[in-house]
Amino acid sequence: MRIFDTKVQELKYTVLMELAWQTWRGNDAFMVFNEIADEIVKKDAPPMSCCIYKDRAIVAERIRIALGGNKNNPNIIQVIDISCDECPVAGHVVTDLCRGCVAHRCSDACKLGAITFDDEQMAHIDKDKCVECGKCAEVCPYSAITNFKRPCEKACKVDAIYMAKDGVATIDSEKCIACGACVYQCPFGATLDVSSITDVIKTIMASENNEKFKVYAVVAPAIASQFTYAKPGQVITAIKEVGFYGVEEAALGADIVAYNEAEELQERELMTSSCCPAFVQYIKNNFPEMEKYISTSLSPMAEAGKLIKKYDPDCKVVFIGPCTAKKGEIKDPKVAEYIDYVLTFEELQALIDSKDIEVEELPETDLNTASPFGRNFARSGGVADAVAEAVKERIGDEVKVNPIVCDGIDQCKSALTRASRGVLPNNFIEGMVCDGGCIGGAACLTHVDKANRKKIEAYGISAKIKEIQEAVEQANNRE
Secondary structure, eight states, X not given: OOOOSSHHHHHHHHHHHHHHHHHHTTOOTTTSHHHHHHHHSOTTSOOSSSOHHHXXXXXXXXXXXHTTOOTTOOOSEEEOGGGSOOXXXXXXXXXXXXXXXXXXXXXXXXXXXXXEEOTTOOEXXXXXXXXXOOHHHHHOTTOOEEEEOOHHHHXXXXXXXXXXXXXXXXXXXXXXXXXXXXXXXXXXXXXXXXOOHHHHHHHHHHTTTTTSSOEEEEXXXXXXXXOTTSXXXXXXXXXXXXXXXXXXXXXXXXXXXXXXXXXXXXXXXXXXXXXXXXXXXXXXXXXXXXXXXXXXXXXXXXXXXXXXXXXXXXXXXXXXXXXXXXXXXXXXXXXXXXXXXXXXXXXXXXXXXXXXXXXXXXXXXXXXXXXXXHHGGGSTTHHHHHHHHHHHHHTOTTSOOOEEXXXXXXXXXXXXXXXXXXXXXXXXXXXXXXXXXXXXXXXXXXXXXXXXXXXXXXXXXXOSOOXXXXXXXXHXXXX
């Protein structure tokens, strides 16, 4: 059965899995760099690029980023320069719809003399002179001039990616929200999120079978929509087989967040959700005047980690989910004290396979600490539903929740713009940067929105705890 959506994801997985395999065996990845590249890029296999040597150089760069990337680069998402050279030049281009007309309106509209004509009167754009104003495209009667955007630029809704003079994609760390959309959309895999997979393995090994200290995993509820070849309970068992002492639901953290936000909303005219780190960063970058409205609650990930460390302060906690932005969230000191590392579902798949674990043959381990509302945080609308339910359970009819659900950056931008102008009628903004919510995260194994949404809702229904308050009370009464 096919596990991933794209061949780029498969390449990413292969590198991570080989790197994990070497780490389990005590091999220093820097010492076996070439061996890993040779193992992944076989001599007798057809090359992915122009030649085997470039393929191996690309794999070497993938290994470097998988080991944490350029330490002087603050970005969670980094660019593999050698991979980023196959896209056509971006910007305005003349297509074959050009009829070589006599009017030459395009040339008249260009005040910089960037448009010239060949012997057949076909237009050409001089990129050294063009400033991408688009005036030529506006006046062409045949719509023969189009503004071409590279896939990574098109995927980035916050305009954090631009092309350097050498044609290589460059990420503006001041604008990037680490959502990972460019990682999933780049056809050549030239953008990649840094990884902590080897650090996690070394931490598990250093725990000496959880005797020196315990290593816990916190799993995002979106896990129920992934790993289609096995049941969610089997994946939980596989996580324990890898070497984790225990597994906690991030959905329980979501219940705690909803419960806290119900009280917080009682005291505020307007509040935005805090669970999506990319959304929170988007507000800080683009709507700084709205930052005061962000919920003061930690994210579900951090709340779950906080709960674990309350009872076991010396443990290590690893979050596992579909989100690359979580890797940036743990740089926040308020979060770093509760979450030590972040792995994505892609990295979890590599981790499991590096231990030769047959997931579909394992017994199921049930996690039953969260309510359906906490589990539904994984899909768009789930946060708003949970906060409304928490208000009803905790406060009653005294507080009215009038939420707006923002599914994707465009909807987030629209709601925040209206809110900043004082014309938004809602008092709670649920912001999810990824389309569909966390089930559409960049590091998901699959991105089938409708199917994944149904799986999450079924996962929510299967919860044995039905109320948010009950889940929170049981968490608080743990010994």
